[in-house]
Amino acid sequence: MTDPRIHGLYAITDPTLIPDRRLLPAAEAALRGGAHLLQYRDKTASSAQRRQRASQLQALCRKHGALFLVNDDPTLAADIDADGVHIGQSDGGIARARQLLGPDKIIGVTCHSNLILAEQAADAGADYVAFGRFFPSRTKPQAPPADPLILDQARQRLTIPLVAIGGVDADNGCQLLAQGADALAVIHALFSHQSPEQIEQAARRLAALFSPA
Template identity: 45%
Template structure:
């Protein structure tokens, strides 16, 4: 099974503040079929963040998933995460690659920019993230991407494409049909009453 195809579940910061709840929720998401877990924790407790990242790395390994750390290259390195996701204002891709080595997955936020996607592809990114495609509770002010952009990006690159932003199991289908390899979701998975069932609904969109 392609590790860079399927549900890409992103942890909300509020959930990260309670490590036991975080691990239980991520375990449920992985059981439901999540292929990648992004540890997105914007809090400022480095000790807890490292402990959680290491625990999530072990959990992902048991389920055959991959752990991606949001923004923080040093945390990804310390936790031996499978990869890191770089936003617009994070460490440059070239520096992250030099620090993490050739085998670490690096994803890059491209928003609605094919120019940024081309630069990231040329720079050695492993996947490209476009969005937001719909209104997002996690990032309500995010720039919007279109289905037409996604179709163009699919023609433009052979790299895996991640679609993000307000995506539900009900509206993911057209994005996958247009070429999205990964569907990213935070509240759609971890805000659900039953995380495993919510994750399974997303995962079924790929079958």
């Protein structure tokens, strides 16, 4: 049965778009706008900075009733008692993350456009798999493309939630939901906006895609 926790707008931070001084206001704006999940992604900050920022973001998520995940660092996720972690194909594996986090935390895995990787992740205990990029991405322009049809194929073969990522915005997100995505992971369409008010408005437009007409 699909995990009901992994559903809706999934906001992912980017230190280039929202540097330190803008991180918390931008993240809170996305949460106010309806993000159900927030992932802290920052590969440039020091360990101390990452821990401080992750703890602050987690507090915001708890305030707004959203889930907080850490990118690529199950040790940090465990240390601050985050709701989970998102890992790639070369980040230490699901078994290690599960050992660190325990049975109830969320582990998501990047699977690009590969159903075999997704099935292996599900068999290994992943709580969701992420496919993409589906559209041109400014965050990862060199990421391999994925056909939206893979979501429909995965929906037929997997019972865990499917997250779609890569160039997702309020105009193209409906296509991915129609193909079977449970959540839309968004970076640029949220955090490229300069003001918290604009970010909140963008989040509301994206979150509205999940509401019945």
